[in-house]
Amino acid sequence: ITSTWKVVIADDEQDIHTLTKTVLKGFKYDGKGIEFISTYNEEETIEILKEHNDVAMILLDVVMDSDHAGLNVAKRIREELKNNLIQIILRTGQAGSAPETEVVINYAINAYKEKTELTANKLVTTIITALRSYKTLKSVESNKKGLQQIIDASDTLYTKSSSQLLSQGILTQILSLLKIDHDA
Secondary structure: OOOEEEEEEEOOOHHHHHHHHHHOOOOOEOOEEEEEEEEOOHHHHHHHHHHOOOEEEEEEEOOOOOOOHHHHHHHHHHHOOOOOOOEEEEEEOOHHHOOHHHHHHHHOOOEEEEHHHOOHHHHHHHHHHHHHHHHHHHHHHHHHHHHHHHHHHHHOOOOHHHHHHHHHHHHHHHHHHOOOOOOO
């Protein structure tokens, strides 16, 4: 069972990494702490996300190595990496450079925050909301996989491999209903 939530901080300003980690020091949600992964530009962020497919959320700066690096990362997460589970919290110090409504609609992000509005309390609230959404999406995905295994096994119920597949599907459903991590 994973004991932490993986959170990527993607920002070219070291102070933002330090401040975020300081504010969230000792933070726990659902009995788990946070494991931070720091990245500083578009390519590094994408490489980390390829290596870690279990990242729950990303705090993503709009302007890093280019004026639209964060928007590029958001688009690549959804389209190239096909990751619809990770919660993308877009943070900007220059609100005019990426209009909020347009960005939320066109880039499939989960929240848009100006850095100046993210007080300690608002950051914690944003993190809790994102982790709750991620947890719900993971549960739905697990249920879907379990049901698909049951459906696949029911087509050929009497072969050895299908009964094993059926058993795996039922086990996945039980784990999901008991709210136990699939790793268990």
